[in-house]
Amino acid sequence: MSRLLVCPPDFFRIAYEINPWMRRTNRVDHRRAVRQWHELMRVLGKDVGVVLEQMTPIPGLPDLVFTANAGIVVGRTAVVSRFRYPERQPEEAHFEAWFRGQGYDVVTVEQELFFEGAGDLLGFSEYWFGGYRQRSDIRVFPILSERFHREIIPLELVDSRFYHLDTCLCSLSGGELLYFPAAFDVYGQAAIAERVPDKLRLPVPEDEALRFACNAVCVGKHVVLPTGCPTTQTWLRMRGYQTHQVQLDEFMKSGGSAKCLTLALD
Amino acid sequence: MNHYQERVCLQGHIIDSLVLAKVLDLILMMGGTFDLEDVHIGKTREEASHARIRIQSASKALLDDILKAIQPHGASIEREADCRTDTAPADGVLPDDFYATTHLPTQIRLNGRWLDVDRIEMDLAIAVTEAGSVAQAVPMGEVRRGDQIVIGREGVRVIPLQRPRERDVFGFMESQVSAERPHGHIIADIATRMRQMREQHGERRSDSHVLLAGGPAIIHAGGREALTWLIEQGFIHILFCGNALAAHDMEADLFGTSLGYGLTAGRAVPHGHEHHLRTINRIRAIGGIEAAVTSGMIKQGIMAACVRQGVPVVMSGTIRDDGPLPGVITDSVLAQRAMRTLIPGVGLALLVASTLHSVATGNLLPATVPTVCVDVNPSVPTKLADRGSFQAVGLVMDAASFLSELARLLGKST
Numbered sequence: 001m002s003r004l005l006v007c008p009p010d011f012f013r014i015a016y017e018i019n020p021w022m023r024r025t026n027r028v029d030h031r032r033a034v035r036q037w038h039e040l041m042r043v044l045g046k047d048v049g050v051v052l053e054q055m056t057p058i059p060g061l062p063d064l065v066f067t068a069n070a071g072i073v074v075g076r077t078a079v080v081s082r083f084r085y086p087e088r089q090p091e092e093a094h095f096e097a098w099f100r101g102q103g104y105d106v107v108t109v110e111q112e113l114f115f116e117g118a119g120d121l122l123g124f125s126e127y128w129f130g131g132y133r134q135r136s137d138i139r140v141f142p143i144l145s146e147r148f149h150r151e152i153i154p155l156e157l158v159d160s161r162f163y164h165l166d167t168c169l170c171s172l173s174g175g176e177l178l179y180f181p182a183a184f185d186v187y188g189q190a191a192i193a194e195r196v197p198d199k200l201r202l203p204v205p206e207d208e209a210l211r212f213a214c215n216a217v218c219v220g221k222h223v224v225l226p227t228g229c230p231t232t233q234t235w236l237r238m239r240g241y242q243t244h245q246v247q248l249d250e251f252m253k254s255g256g257s258a259k260c261l262t263l264a265l266d
Numbered sequence: 267m268n269h270y271q272e273r274v275c276l277q278g279h280i281i282d283s284l285v286l287a288k289v290l291d292l293i294l295m296m297g298g299t300f301d302l303e304d305v306h307i308g309k310t311r312e313e314a315s316h317a318r319i320r321i322q323s324a325s326k327a328l329l330d331d332i333l334k335a336i337q338p339h340g341a342s343i344e345r346e347a348d349c350r351t352d353t354a355p356a357d358g359v360l361p362d363d364f365y366a367t368t369h370l371p372t373q374i375r376l377n378g379r380w381l382d383v384d385r386i387e388m389d390l391a392i393a394v395t396e397a398g399s400v401a402q403a404v405p406m407g408e409v410r411r412g413d414q415i416v417i418g419r420e421g422v423r424v425i426p427l428q429r430p431r432e433r434d435v436f437g438f439m440e441s442q443v444s445a446e447r448p449h450g451h452i453i454a455d456i457a458t459r460m461r462q463m464r465e466q467h468g469e470r471r472s473d474s475h476v477l478l479a480g481g482p483a484i485i486h487a488g489g490r491e492a493l494t495w496l497i498e499q500g501f502i503h504i505l506f507c508g509n510a511l512a513a514h515d516m517e518a519d520l521f522g523t524s525l526g527y528g529l530t531a532g533r534a535v536p537h538g539h540e541h542h543l544r545t546i547n548r549i550r551a552i553g554g555i556e557a558a559v560t561s562g563m564i565k566q567g568i569m570a571a572c573v574r575q576g577v578p579v580v581m582s583g584t585i586r587d588d589g590p591l592p593g594v595i596t597d598s599v600l601a602q603r604a605m606r607t608l609i610p611g612v613g614l615a616l617l618v619a620s621t622l623h624s625v626a627t628g629n630l631l632p633a634t635v636p637t638v639c640v641d642v643n644p645s646v647p648t649k650l651a652d653r654g655s656f657q658a659v660g661l662v663m664d665a666a667s668f669l670s671e672l673a674r675l676l677g678k679s680t
Contacts, residue, residue: 127311138285138340142278142314151311153283156339187284194282 002219003051004044005098005263009037009065010057014254018085019163021255033250037065040224040258043244048222053265055098061091066256067263068166070095071117074148078104081117084135107147115140118263119164123171127151127195131165133158153195155188161210166259170214172223176200176239178216178232180209202235212248215257226257269371269425270322270329273303274341277316281307286317289336298323298332318344322425349374349421351394354413360406364391365416367403368424369633369654374401375421385610386632388654392416405606407599427633427657435659436636449663449671456638457675459614460501466613467503473613473635475503479627480665481620482510483642485524489618489666490515490567492673497571501676504608505572505579506627508620509546509587509594512555512579515568517545546589554592555579580604584622606630614638617658619665621646628655640668 013028044050058064069088071080078099083089099106109115120136121144123129128150132138134157141152155165159182162168168183169192177196181189181203192201204213208229216225216232223236227245236243248257280286293300304318319341323329333343352361369388373380376398383392383401390403394414401416409415416422435455466474484493496502514524522529526538549558558564559573572579581594582601595601609630615637617624624639628650631637637658639647647660661668674680 133338138278138338139342142340145278145312145314149312151279151282153279154285154340155283156288185288187288191283 003265005067007055012065013062015062016087019255040246066260068260069117069119079107084114113137113140130154131157134163159183172218212257215259273344351414352417354409363417371425475611477504477612477615479506479623480618482514483619484665485514487666489669492669494571495678509590513542517542519567633657
């Protein structure tokens with residue numbers, strides 16, 4: 001059974017601005033955010049049937065709720081993130097402590113290399129895509145590739161609204177891919193097209209991309225995605241996926257949605 | 267010339283992701299050029315690839331801009347180290363692992379800065395001044411005990427030749443030796459260069475000297491008149507030759523023969539073989555070539571033209587020389603030194619009808635100097651190329667025909 005790491009949004013708010021979505025004036029309705037998060041947990045736990053591992057929220061770390069950026073987990077090894085922005089760097093120690101507490105072999109990347117975990121590294125069993133330029137450093141991928149014997153195809157993220165790879169690209173269990181082409185340069189678009197055949201690729205329309213259709217959680221034949229993405233949903237259903245929509249607009253104020261709120265542990 | 271360069275490395279899955287293509291495109295789009303020095307493509311999907319790229323640009327600022335633009339894509343500047351030096355243990359002796367130069371533009375890294383090596387020439391060592399501000403190529407024999415000499419290969423870089431902007435025969439900068447190709451266009455290109463260089467020489471521009479190194483076959487074959495004209499008209503600015511060219515040139519003036527052959531009659535004249543000895547003897551008696559010309563004893567010819575035009579002549583002796591003429595340098599190391607002092611400023615070298623002087627001069631020339639080697643024997647340009655002067659354009663033809671055609675193209679009436 002799949003396990004996901006999550007963190008309750010007790011201290012979630014917009015405390016700083018480190019991506020174009022964040023506006024401190026755009027206050028989070030905290031009660032509403034808590035409700036939305038619990039609804040996501042209910043869908044994941046009950047409808048999808050995953051095991052949810054909760055870590056303890058920490059006051060003053062509003063983005064700890066976005067556990068996708070804790071790092072990446074491969075087998076019993078966890079690579080802990082190194083955040084680009086100082087605002088999120090204090091999260092590193094807490095994620096690291098959680099991994100150690102769970103008995104993972106913890107690996108850290110070089111001090112001067114930024115790496116924002118599953119937010120920028122995702123893909124299929126044989127190869128991964130690595131998003132760089134906005135947050136993660138491209139130099140981290142050869143290191144991880146060597147460590148995990150996995151091909152990592154770096155993709156430059158060229159639109160600051162799609163600052164993590166998981167905001168504009170989502171790999172599905174059947175080998176399909178959701179992505180927003182304009183978030184990549186022509187080289188990245190060509191590299192994606194070279195790897196994933198046309199019929200397995202859905203170029204998500206811009207309005208749905210801006211609702212973070214690509215920030216979806218896929219577990220087996222289930223896909224949990226934000227509301228307001230009908231084209232994506234229809235395509236997924238045609239491909240045999242069961243879709244679950246969750247309203248997560250409070251988290252969109254911070255530039256995150258379903259995928260950002262989870263980290264795959266297995 | 268794209269003199270500013272840096273090496274960068276790129277690694278990871280750079281082929282399928284098109285990251286390598288992107289970096290190379292960026293370099294070109296920004297106005298730089300690159301050489302892919304080393305590319306290793308991973309044999310399996312998991313195995314990473316790596317590439318070593320040498321980036322060149324016309325200015326330091328542009329190079330910095332390019333490096334700044336490609337670094338986010340993973341290009342890291344190859345770690346550079348200063349060059350190492352050691353002291354010369356004795357006069358004329360280099361440290362054991364001294365760096366041996368090529369004749370290509372070379373730089374050394376000292377105190378974190380890349381410094382051009384002055385007076386580059388093949389097969390020398392590099393000496394560094396105590397202050398570390400000047401680096402100069404130095405022949406083994408000129409080294410003095412205690413000189414700081416570059417050792418090893420670290421911190422030394424050789425800059426390959428760029429194709430010149432001119433689209434003439436020198437654009438290829440490679441030895442093409444064949445008797446079975448038309449020569450006309452090559453000689454026409456040389457003439458065009460020489461015309462430009464005479465203008466530049468008049469304006470005292472750098473690298474505007476035309477050097478001719480020649481053998482006595484120029485006289486025997488009938489190229490004397492053309493070469494004299496070229497010197498008189500200011501197309502040749504330096505002459506390297508041996509005892510023989512000078513002796514037979516003046517023999518022709520005094521006796522109308524070259525090695526005893528009547529130049530106009532075209533046959534051996536009685537006792538003609540003595541003429542060059544008598545010529546040398548007369549020059550020795552009067553004290554030298556310059557005295558012979560200024561006194562009016564020698565009236566015409568190559569040596570007379572050189573004296574009148576103030577063209578410096580280095581005459582290097584050989585083991586079979588008669589006489590020799592006053593002014594012939596019989597110590598070959600001293601002759602080499604005299605030739606070497608005239609190399610800076612040379613912008614075109616014509617090596618005509620002499621194996622010895624062609625190879626000797628070729629050895630002294632930086633690869634950046636356009637060079638033409640003319641000989642009836644194809645082995646001469648070949649030999650020159652084999653000894654490293656790859657920039658020399660080889661022309662397999664007789665010296666007189668070459669010089670006459672060159673002079674005709676430059677305006678000499680026939």
